[in-house]
Amino acid sequence: MKKWRVVDAFRHLGAETRDRYAWSAQSPDGQITVLTLWEDEIEDDGTVVRVDYLDHPKLAVWASQRGNKTRRNHLEQVWHDSRTFQVVMLRAQDPTAIPRKAVMRWPDETLTMNLLEFDPVTGAFRAEGARAAISRKEPHAGWSLTELDACVRAYRQLWLAWQEGASVNKSLLRRNVLRESLPKRGEAAYERRMQNISAVIEELGLPFVGGYPPLKNVGRVKDSIITLINLHWARAQVWEKPTANEVDLKTRIASAAQRIAKLSPPSGNKLVSRVTVSSQTFVRDPNVIAWVNESAAGLCEACGDAAPFNRPDGLPYLEVHHVRPLSEGGPDTVDNSIAACPNCHRRLHHAEDKKEFRKAVIARVSRLHDYPKRILD
Ligand SMILES: [Zn+2]
Ligand SMILES: [Zn+2]
Known part of the structure; x- marks a missing residue:
């Protein structure tokens, strides 16, 4: 088995530390937390892994130790955030020795632990984890x-x-x-x-x-x-x-x-440079835009609310959106276009639920046709 250095074992799981006595470490963005666990202090049946330090006799000894203070802070973040952490496993040379010495350590890549209980005062915790079966061939599964x-x-x-x-x-x-x-x-x-x-x-x-x-x-x-x-x-x-x-x-x-x-606030740029870009844009039919605006009569066709404000010419401000975008091969026709308020328009383009919202709009506006996606050449 490969012999891992502390810092490398943490880094292998995405966490960074320079402290070779660290009990825990995090990725720079705080998304990943990794803890060390002693192999002989966990329960492991090959699928489920449990660790319980809530009533551990070591608690009093830990209290003042630097590793515990840092780990407490990391766990506090985990507690409020993802509730999961990863593990660098340690094997003790002599489990009865105080302090213990790790004779071996390795990043336990298959294990993800869920934090079940956490005492923010002492830093004690209880967690349970599951092992992923890495031997199975899953070519399309998400990458870890x-x-x-x-x-x-x-x-x-x-x-x-x-x-x-x-x-x-x-x-x-x-x-x-x-x-x-x-x-x-x-x-x-x-x-x-x-x-x-x-x-x-x-x-x-x-x-x-x-x-x-x-x-x-x-x-x-x-x-x-x-x-x-x-x-x-x-x-x-x-x-x-x-x-x-x-x-x-x-x-x-x-x-x-x-x-x-x-980081401190960025200085930005007082003089903003400009570049000339050549790009392809779609040639659009003004008649379609005018017709869709006219038929919407000042109401957003996605949410039904009145346009939020008027244009300088006094007409209600709505944006014409292609339900199947032109970039996805949609036609520039009235059965593919709606007039939407800026909120709904942004939602159709950028929201988490944009697919569902698009379906709802198509169901709502009877003239619309659901054109399939087409690759443009
Ligand atoms: Zn709207
Ligand atoms: Zn649009």
């Missing part, structure tokens, strides 16, 4: 943070070598990562992830490794990849660069948002 971390680390290794003009054996690295950290993934999945990382790296304004051309549409794991890049590229104090590119801007906002609370 640990798996993504393995890819981002491999990418970082290639990136550093590439920056220094050194050469790395890409396929050997891939084989190692797949064997050690991604037992249920195939080569193609790994390659796609590496190209996804290139895409995020590029959107953050960093040079990407030449061998992995950026592959956009990173999906739901994008935020996690951003977190891991910020971690491994040590970007905690880095300001994101301004950009005119909308996709890059979104990614940089997401990245900054993860760290901004710990």
Whole structure:
């Protein structure tokens, strides 16, 4: 079994600390909390893992210890937040010795613990966890943070070598990562992830490794990849660069948002530069806009409320929205267009429930036709 250093074991699960006596650590954005647990102090039947420190005889000894104070703070956050933490397991050389010495430690990648009880005064807690079966082949299952971390680390290794003009054996690295950290993934999945990382790296304004051309549409794991890049590229104090590119801007906002609370207010830019962009836009029919506005008669067709204010010319302010967006192949016709108030319009584009809301609008406005998505060439 690989011999893990304390700091590396924490980092493997996404948490950072420099204290090699740490009992716990968190990711820079506070999303991930990792605790050490002694193997002989948990109950583990292979599926369910329990730990109970509520009436532990060690409690009094812990009270004054630095590790316990930090862990108490971390657990307090977990308690108010996700209620879950991950585990670096420790094996004691001699369980009766005081203090104990770990003869072995490892990040327990399959285990996620739920915090069930927590005493904010003493830091005592009780938790129960479940082990994920990692041996099962689930090629389409969501990627765990640990798996993504393995890819981002491999990418970082290639990136550093590439920056220094050194050469790395890409396929050997891939084989190692797949064997050690991604037992249920195939080569193609790994390659796609590496190209996804290139895409995020590029959107953050960093040079990407030449061998992995950026592959956009990173999906739901994008935020996690951003977190891991910020971690491994040590970007905690880095300001994101301004950009005119909308996709890059979104990614940089997401990245900054993860760290901004710990930074002083940004200075921004007093002189805002301008760029000329050439882009494709759709040619729209003014008759459709006029007709839809007229038929709405000043009421939002999505919520039924009156337009929130009038235009300078006295007409009610509504926005014409394509129920199947033009970018998704929808037609510019009245049976694909509604007049909506700005709130509903934004909701149709950006809300968590935008799909359901769209369906509700189609059911509500009888002239609408639900056009299928069509890929534009
Ligand atoms: Zn509305
Ligand atoms: Zn719209």
